[in-house]
Amino acid sequence: MNVFILGGAGFIGAHLTKKMCESNYNVTVYDRHITDKSLPDVEFTAIEGDFLTEDHFDNLLENQDVVIHLISTVSPYSSMLNITDSYRNDVIKTLELLEAAKRKRIKKVIFLSSGGTVYGDFNEVDLLNEDSNSHPLNHYGIMKLTIEKILLMYNQLYDMNNIILRVANPYGPGQDPEKKIGAISVFLDTILTRNTITVWGDGSTVRDYIEISDVIEAVMSAVEYIHTEHNVKPIFNVGTGIGTSIIEIIKQIEIITKVKAHVDYKGMRDIDVKRNVLDPRRAKEYLGFESKINVDQGIRKLLSERDKFLRE
Structure with a gap:
């Protein structure tokens, strides 16, 4: 299977690249300043580029089977200082990416959303499940939620199998x-x-803190997962509970x-x-994923x- 990792040289991306290469996937890593970053000593294809200015997604996605989208150009804090960046950059470029994936007949984009921000502060429950209210308190969370909605729309309209992973607080x-x-x-x-x-x-x-090796296992499970349960949205918390x-x-x-x-x-x-503590039961039931490492x-x-x- 050919896997294209957007942001594959970052914190999560580097761990994921190593694991996927060791598991015999054909991996292409796309990131900025890739030659300056510490990447695992495994065999993969490296493409240096800037997601914000990229205009050749069709070429990049040629012969790819799965796209894993790890890039965010803002943090929760910075999104409140530069209030249009989340929408002008992340949302627009993700739309361009999805259109290219559709043209290349790529059925699956896995998007790492933020379980720590999309739910907001209006849920009076101990564990937040995927159907809990979503009222983000910053533009970063709204941006993530907006991209989630777009991915689900592409699933419905274009028969895609996009998956959303709402990751807790990785470390x-x-x-x-x-x-x-x-x-x-x-x-x-x-x-x-x-x-x-x-x-x-x-x-x-x-907060719900999840160790990076557990996050990687969740992504690996999502790569192989085929979503067929039409009454359940392909949104999965990745946390410890x-x-x-x-x-x-x-x-x-x-x-x-x-x-x-x-x-x-x-x-x-x-x-x-x-x-903010995530209910992990849906990921366990459908992805077969369960965190193993405590704090x-x-x-x-x-x-x-x-x-x-x-x-x-």
Whole structure:
């Protein structure tokens, strides 16, 4: 099977590229500045390009079977500073990508959406399932939700088999703490370097944290999955079903590293949801996916990989 990975040199993309190549898929990686990035030592085709200016999607998708779309040009925070970017960039270019896929008769685009933002803050439940209300509190979440709707429309109108994975809060080896995305990766690095952690609110915010190897297994399952249940939308939460607060994460890192954290608490931001924990049961039922690594194991694994990287 030929698989085209948009954003294949990023944090999730690099892990996915390695796993898919090791599983004997024919992988093409598309990303910016690809020669400057640390990619796995496996055999794949590399194409350097800019998603935002790309105008040759038809050529890129020639002979491909599946497209995995990992690219987002904004974060939840930056989407509120540059309020049109999410729509002008991500939504429009994804439409162009889908039109090219349709012309090339590619039936499946797998889109990594954001379980942490699309649901918003209006669900008074412990676990958010795929049918819960969707009221994002930032443009990033609205952009993701908009692309989801477009993918579902293409399924209905053009007999495609597009799949949406609403990923919780991924973390793990290879996530760059300098980008300030991924609380566990950022907190671990900040604590070990004896710097101060900035926490928005009182630290009681609860999230569903999922280790990167579990995320990759979910994507691999989606690649092989054929959606035939017409009464169930092909939207799947990729999470653990377990919520952990910011304070609990920091305390666990302190225990594992034996280093005291220095924390600066600031006011709660309007764009931050107090609790976001994903119900993983649909992914287990239809994709056969279930997370295996808990937060304690994941932090220890991240620390081990970090130490190994520093020694090298």
